[in-house]
Amino acid sequence: MATGRTHRPATRSRGIPEATVARLPLYLRALTALSERSVPTVSSEELAAAAGVNSAKLRKDFSYLGSYGTRGVGYDVEYLVYQISRELGLTQDWPVVIVGIGNLGAALANYGGFASRGFRVAALIDADPGMAGKPVAGIPVQHTDELEKIIQDDGVSIGVIATPAGAAQQVCDRLVAAGVTSILNFAPTVLNVPEGVDVRKVDLSIELQILAFHEQRKAGEEAAADAVAPPAVARKQPHVGPSADSTGSADKGPDGDVPAVMPA
Amino acid sequence: MATGRTHRPATRSRGIPEATVARLPLYLRALTALSERSVPTVSSEELAAAAGVNSAKLRKDFSYLGSYGTRGVGYDVEYLVYQISRELGLTQDWPVVIVGIGNLGAALANYGGFASRGFRVAALIDADPGMAGKPVAGIPVQHTDELEKIIQDDGVSIGVIATPAGAAQQVCDRLVAAGVTSILNFAPTVLNVPEGVDVRKVDLSIELQILAFHEQRKAGEEAAADAVAPPAVARKQPHVGPSADSTGSADKGPDGDVPAVMPA
DNA sequence: CCATCTTTGTGCACGCGTTCACAAAGACAT
DNA sequence: ATGTCTTTGTGAACGCGTGCACAAAGATGG
Numbered sequence: 001m002a003t004g005r006t007h008r009p010a011t012r013s014r015g016i017p018e019a020t021v022a023r024l025p026l027y028l029r030a031l032t033a034l035s036e037r038s039v040p041t042v043s044s045e046e047l048a049a050a051a052g053v054n055s056a057k058l059r060k061d062f063s064y065l066g067s068y069g070t071r072g073v074g075y076d077v078e079y080l081v082y083q084i085s086r087e088l089g090l091t092q093d094w095p096v097v098i099v100g101i102g103n104l105g106a107a108l109a110n111y112g113g114f115a116s117r118g119f120r121v122a123a124l125i126d127a128d129p130g131m132a133g134k135p136v137a138g139i140p141v142q143h144t145d146e147l148e149k150i151i152q153d154d155g156v157s158i159g160v161i162a163t164p165a166g167a168a169q170q171v172c173d174r175l176v177a178a179g180v181t182s183i184l185n186f187a188p189t190v191l192n193v194p195e196g197v198d199v200r201k202v203d204l205s206i207e208l209q210i211l212a213f214h215e216q217r218k219a220g221e222e223a224a225a226d227a228v229a230p231p232a233v234a235r236k237q238p239h240v241g242p243s244a245d246s247t248g249s250a251d252k253g254p255d256g257d258v259p260a261v262m263p264a
Numbered sequence: 265m266a267t268g269r270t271h272r273p274a275t276r277s278r279g280i281p282e283a284t285v286a287r288l289p290l291y292l293r294a295l296t297a298l299s300e301r302s303v304p305t306v307s308s309e310e311l312a313a314a315a316g317v318n319s320a321k322l323r324k325d326f327s328y329l330g331s332y333g334t335r336g337v338g339y340d341v342e343y344l345v346y347q348i349s350r351e352l353g354l355t356q357d358w359p360v361v362i363v364g365i366g367n368l369g370a371a372l373a374n375y376g377g378f379a380s381r382g383f384r385v386a387a388l389i390d391a392d393p394g395m396a397g398k399p400v401a402g403i404p405v406q407h408t409d410e411l412e413k414i415i416q417d418d419g420v421s422i423g424v425i426a427t428p429a430g431a432a433q434q435v436c437d438r439l440v441a442a443g444v445t446s447i448l449n450f451a452p453t454v455l456n457v458p459e460g461v462d463v464r465k466v467d468l469s470i471e472l473q474i475l476a477f478h479e480q481r482k483a484g485e486e487a488a489a490d491a492v493a494p495p496a497v498a499r500k501q502p503h504v505g506p507s508a509d510s511t512g513s514a515d516k517g518p519d520g521d522v523p524a525v526m527p528a
Numbered sequence: 529c530c531a532t533c534t535t536t537g538t539g540c541a542c543g544c545g546t547t548c549a550c551a552a553a554g555a556c557a558t
Numbered sequence: 559a560t561g562t563c564t565t566t567g568t569g570a571a572c573g574c575g576t577g578c579a580c581a582a583a584g585a586t587g588g
Contacts, residue, residue, distance in 0.1 A: 019575060025473040029452065043535065052454035056538095056577055063537055071536040071583045088473050089480030096472070103371035110367045113452060113469035118476070157479055158472070181482060182475040184468075188293065188377060190316040198478045200471050204448075205377035207464050208360070208422070209289040209352050211446040212382070214462045215421055216353030218445060283545060307565065320547055327567055335553045335566040 016087075020061045026051045027058065028084045034077050043074035085118075095122035095156045097180075099171050100163030101131060101141050104186055108162060109137035122154045127167070144171075151178040158182045165189045280351075284325040290315045291322065292348045298341050307338035359386035359418045361444075363435050364427030365395060365405050368450055372426060373401035386418045391431065408435075415442040422446045429453045436463075 030050040034042055044062075048055035062068060062075070068083055069075045085091055096114065098105050101124050108114075109124055124141045126132075131141045142150065150156065159175040161168050161183060168187035175183060176197055185191055185201040193199055294314040298306055308326075312319035326332060326339070332347055333339045349355055360378065362369050365388050372378075373388055388405045390396075395405045406414065414420065423439040425432050425447060432451035439447060440461055449455055449465040457463055 017575070021477050022470070022474055024477070025467075025470040026454070028473075029469075030454075044537095045535085050454070052456075054577065056579090057575090059535090059537060060576085067537070069536055070585085072534045072585045074535070087477070089476040090473065092476075092480065094472075094476055094479070103367075103374045107367035107371040108468065111468060114472075117469060117473065119472055157483075158475055182479045184471050184475060190290070190294075190314070192316075196482070198475060200475060202466055202468070202471060203289075204372065204375060204466070205293075205381065206286070206289040207448055207466060208358075208378075208383055209292075209354065209381065210286055211422055211448060211462060211464060212353040212356075212358055213285050213288070213351070215358070215446045216356065218460070281545070308567095309565085318547070320549090321545090323565090323567060324546085331567070333566055334555085336555045336564045338565070 016064045020064055021088075023051070023053065023057075023061055024084050024088055026053070027061070028081065028088070028090075031077055031081045031084070035081055039077055041070075041074045041076055044069070047075065090118040092118060094119050094158055095154045096120065096158045096160060097123045097125060097147070097150060097156050097175075098160045098162060099125045099144075099147070099175070100161060100167070100187075101126040101136055102162065105160075105162035106136050108160060108186075109139065119158075122156050123150045125150070127163075144174075147174055148178040151175070151180060156180060158184070160184045160186070161191075162186045280328045284328055285352075287315070287317065287321075287325055288348050288352055290317070291325070292345065292352070292354075295341055295345045295348070299345055303341055305334075305338045305340055308333070311339065354382040356382060358383050358422055359420045360384065360422045360424060361387045361389060361411070361414060361420050361439075362424045362426060363389045363408075363411070363439070364425060364431070364451075365390040365400055366426065366428075369424075369426035370400050372424060372450075373403065383422075386420050387414045389414070391427075408438075411438055412442040415439070415444060420444060422448070424448045424450070425455075426450045 027047065030047055031042070033050070034047075044055045044059045048058040051058065059069075062080075065083060065087055068080055096119050098108055098121060101109065105124065105126070109121060113119075114121055121137070121139060123146075124136055124139050125144055125147055126141050127144045129143055132143045134141050151159075157180055159172075159180040159182070161171055161175075163171055165187045168185065168189045169191060172183060172185070172191045172193065176193055181196060182198045183191065183193065183200070185199055186203075188203055188205055191199050191201075291311065294311055295306070297314070298311075308319045308323045312322040315322065323333075326344075329347060329351055332344055360383050362372055362385060365373065369388065369390070373385060377383075378385055385401070385403060387410070388400055388403050389408055389411055390405050391408045393407055396407045398405050415423075421444055423444040423446070425435055425439075427435055429451045432449065432453045433455060436447060436449070436455045436457060440457055445460060446462045447455065447457065447464070449463055450467075452467055452469055455463050455465070
């Protein structure tokens with residue numbers, strides 16, 4: 001799903017399948033909402049509905065954490081919030097650096113979800129000297145030269161890359177060399193990292209392409225079954241030659257995928 | 265993965281497993297790069313390395329598309345680019361609407377990856393009347409009232425939600441009612457959609473929490489003897505970072521004396 | 529204290545995805 | 559043509575994740 005490397009020595013140590021870990025934040029969000037409404041307990045059925053998953057799956061997920069429920073009653077909301085937070089490591093403070101303060105980087109810096117869950121923006125870093133000192137989301141942007149110093153001084157172990165694709169690997173290397181061991185990559189590139197470093201990637205382009213695939217499939221099925229066109233009329237524009245159009249050569253940027261503004 | 269609805273017999277119709285579909289954009293990106301360098305053919309081993317996957321997996325993935333390789337030689341780059349593009353539906357033009365033009369929405373509008381692969385920003389939509397007419401990425405923002413009209417006029421079938429969480433479900437309902445059948449959701453909420461609508465979500469907060477989990481596990485690999493006594497009063501500030509100092513192998517680590525921050 | 533009812537926790541089976549390993553297919557040299 | 563060498567395409571085994579179905583556990587009421 002998301003680790004850039006195919007490797008997964010990951011969750012070998014103590015139970016908790018990767019798929020379960022990926023769902024814990026979902027449960028936590030639903031539980032936090034319940035907590036704010038002062039709901040004392042919740043059944044697996046209710047919570048599963050709120051999180052958008054199967055109730056059996058939810059119970060099995062929780063069983064990896066331990067037996068935190070009460071049969072006949074359900075789960076204590078507050079207690080479960082604490083247990084999941086602890087399991088996810090959110091009871092600690094995680095300083096995070098964001099590299100590449102373009103449109104996307106600025107959006108991330110302003111994203112409220114950071115501060116609300118144990119994550120703290122330790123620094124914003126950009127390669128453009130003109131950005132230095134300029135405040136974004138109340139935090140002054142610092143130049144790339146400061147990167148290593150910041151990471152070491154603040155003990156940063158999580159880095160967010162929001163640079164253009166061309167700069168991503170280089171930034172990644174510097175982050176890792178300075179001590180970062182977890183990277184969230186928004187640049188459309190496959191990052192190469194040494195053993196022991198986790199990479200998760202968020203790729204808008206890929207998500208859209210997956211949607212397009214399903215969309216095309218849906219359109220094709222309808223066409224095969226019936227001729228009744230639902231709402232739209234001009235939805236298709238088959239305007240591509242056998243192999244000359246989109247593939248030719250540099251008809252757009254390096255890959256056309258540039259998430260942020262950052263001079264190389 | 266990402267389909268909002270629990271049920272998803274998914275790609276039953278025409279082979280092609282979901283996991284393979286999710287990798288096709290990755291291959292396509294690597295192939296495009298090769299194409300720009302005028303590389304005529306590529307072996308499964310080389311291409312797999314470029315895409316960051318196993319070569320056997322790549323070959324099996326391609327086998328679902330058909331036999332496009334030549335034994336003893338490899339794959340024709342141009343031909344494969346075309347085949348994958350066609351399979352993903354990228355030879356069509358996909359108009360996309362972005363709803364919620366805040367920091368993130370603006371970043372998405374400026375994202376080059378849209379236009380480069382058959383996706384076209386048909387409209388930017390925001391609920392704030394003050395935003396109306398204001399150009400973002402060269403496109404004037406339109407008010408939410410126009411949403412249905414735009415979707416129907418342009419035959420939009422893909423919508424991107426970049427609104428706050430509170431507005432996401434409402435926006436989603438309107439998109440679906442107007443004819444959108446694929447949604448990319450950036451809001452931290454579980455969207456409820458009817459059968460036949462695909463939802464993929466991109467959630468920064470969840471990604472970070474998953475990274476935090478692994479980070480914590482790495483930090484406390486040897487000091488696994490915590491076995492925290494269940495706190496009777498939940499949501500209390502627990503003692504924090506008790507593991508960063510005991511191990512000698514861990515060179516990094518947030519010098520464990522940061523204050524605990526519980527989610528609110 | 530016993531009966532009943534609710535809800536958890538989990539054993540089990542099934543299907544998907546990954547990986548191995550190798551035969552088949554073609555290129556290429558002689 | 560024939561042999562050798564490279565690389566694909568895939569059969570088969572394995573492991574993980576999912577969901578069913580049910581027994582165990584505890585609450586609740588009489």
